[in-house]
Amino acid sequence: MSHTEIPAISCKQLSHSFPMGEEPFQVLKDIDLTIRTGEMVAIMGPSGSGKSTLMNLIGCLMTPEQGEVCLLENSTRGMDRAQLACLRRDHIGFVFQQFNLLARTSALDNVKMPLMYADNVVKDGDERARRCLESVNLADRQNHTPSQLSGGQQQRVAIARALINEPSILLADEPTGALDSKTSEDIMALFRDLNRQGKTVVLVTHELDVAQQCDRIIFVRDGVIQSDKSVISHREEVTP
Amino acid sequence: MTLLNTALLSLRRNTMRSILTTLGIIIGISAVIIMFALGEGAQRQVEEQIESLGTNVLMVRAAALNTGGARQAAGTVSRLTLDDAQAIKDDIPEARYVGASINGQAQVVASNKNWSTTLTGANIDYLHASNWEIGQGRIFTNNEFNRASKVALIGETLAKELFDDPGFAVGEEIRVNKVPLTVIGVLAGKGQDMRGFDQDDTLITPLTIAQRRLIGNNSQNAKRVSRLTVSVDEEKNMDFVTEEIEFLLNQRHRVSAGDDSPFSVMNLSAMLSTRAEASAIFSLLLACVASVSLLVGGIGVMNIMLVSVTERTREIGLRMAVGAQPRHILVQFLFESVILCLIGAVLGVLLSLFAVIAIANSLDWDVVISPLIILISVVGTALIGVGFGFYPAWKAANLDPIEALRYE
Known part of the structure; x- marks a missing residue:
């Protein structure tokens, strides 16, 4: 990975506030952050620290009040809702704590769903969805609905859905928050695997042992980055 | 195409609700078509009477006559x-x-x-x-x-x-x-x-x-x-x-x-055309009342679409997160309301045709089934679908994805 490579995500002097009573509440203050392509980063912090807002800004779900968020050198500054949607569709795969699968809809259809928002009609949608399910080891469950799947399986369907548009960045918000520890390990192993295949992975977590499986831990408190550490040794230990 | 499928799927998921909503439209459009058929039938009956009377007819009768202080009915004594x-x-x-x-x-x-x-x-x-x-x-x-x-x-x-x-x-x-x-x-x-x-x-x-x-x-x-x-x-x-x-x-x-x-000359044609006008106004009035029920049906559609948007807030948030643009969400919900209305329109047309034929046969009334009116009411209903579906769909399309994803 050379240094001249385009950073996956870069935040420059990022500030954001929410209206709250008379004084707006300053949720992020002057954040500078660069995440290189191929990195696996954990964002930690207590609730109210601003990590969710940071995540939403990185995920192009909103535009910053001040400063700039660049996704693969596409600045979100001044983008309208439709442009943001296209940026998310093309570059980001979202994974949520509550999986957010469509109920009573098969795993295959859930994975396929984002394709309906493509600019051109995708003809090989079923085939692509099947390949994504294969890559999360759920090829045999493609016709199961979420209620017929375990929590870990549901999260893997959600990950497969995040992969369908072949994004370079995966954003996971507490992806193991609703799972037991054994399943959490499986999901983390899957993320590491995807990271090894070249995906940039950013995840928000409360759990230190989850965070320690990443390359880098960013700790946010009171709207500023309190610490930004690399965790190299741990990865070598875990990788067989 | 896939947006259409999604809309159809979501209507099928809530079959009972869809049927009840459609019922409002069915009743509305049936009312319009039935009222029009009856009104137009009455109209045609008057026209036939005018026809049978002959064109431009005057009738001359002996006028009411006074015989020794008692007025007698017109035409009693004719000279x-x-x-x-x-x-x-x-x-x-x-x-x-x-x-x-x-x-x-x-x-x-x-x-x-x-x-x-x-x-x-x-x-x-x-x-x-x-x-x-x-x-x-x-x-x-x-x-x-x-x-x-x-x-x-x-x-x-x-x-x-x-x-x-x-x-x-x-x-x-x-x-x-x-x-x-x-x-x-x-x-x-x-x-x-x-x-x-x-x-x-x-x-x-x-x-x-x-x-x-x-x-x-x-x-x-x-x-x-x-x-x-x-x-x-x-x-x-x-x-x-x-x-x-x-x-x-x-x-x-x-x-x-x-x-x-001692003679009175009556313009029968004028009398009948007054009646024809009265019956035209009456059938217009009926059609207006019927249109109101169609409007109420439309409001029912809007109501249920608002419920549907609220219920599916999280789903909308998810769809936006994975790349749905506001217009995709708008179109998806518009499809839903238009489909509801069109299904209602088709069933309503069938029901009203059935009812009109039944009325014509059992009461022996003149009825007129006009293809134009059927077409107008179907198109009108589709427009109601767009009109009343627009606000809920617009509301859905303008949800904040972050809020929507957090919605419980």
């Missing part, structure tokens, strides 16, 4: 004669036909059957002015009229009542007041008149024979006719001819200038 009819025809060129007639009830006997009917003694002009057409046989000739021949024209209903096979009525003999008459023609059907009487239950003979033998007049009245039926050549001449007739008759009967005229 009109056949000569008056001839005078009108000769002096007023705009009066194309001047029918003269007397009326009475008659018990008609034909072999083993008998029937009570209206008897009209008339001249030939009466048949033209009243728009009587001949169905079978022929009308009476001038010669037969002058000689007071014992001939008769019978209406369709009378033919049915008197003869086993009305098709062979011509040439048969019937008797009225023991006078034998030969049926020379069966009149073409006219249906009901404006008061709902069956005009085809009738018997028409030459005025001459009716005056002499059939209607129980005393000798003093032997020359009288009870009314004149005048057909005017053009509608714009109606008022002019009315005045002319009044003037002529007053002159002929020596009524001095200041006195009340």
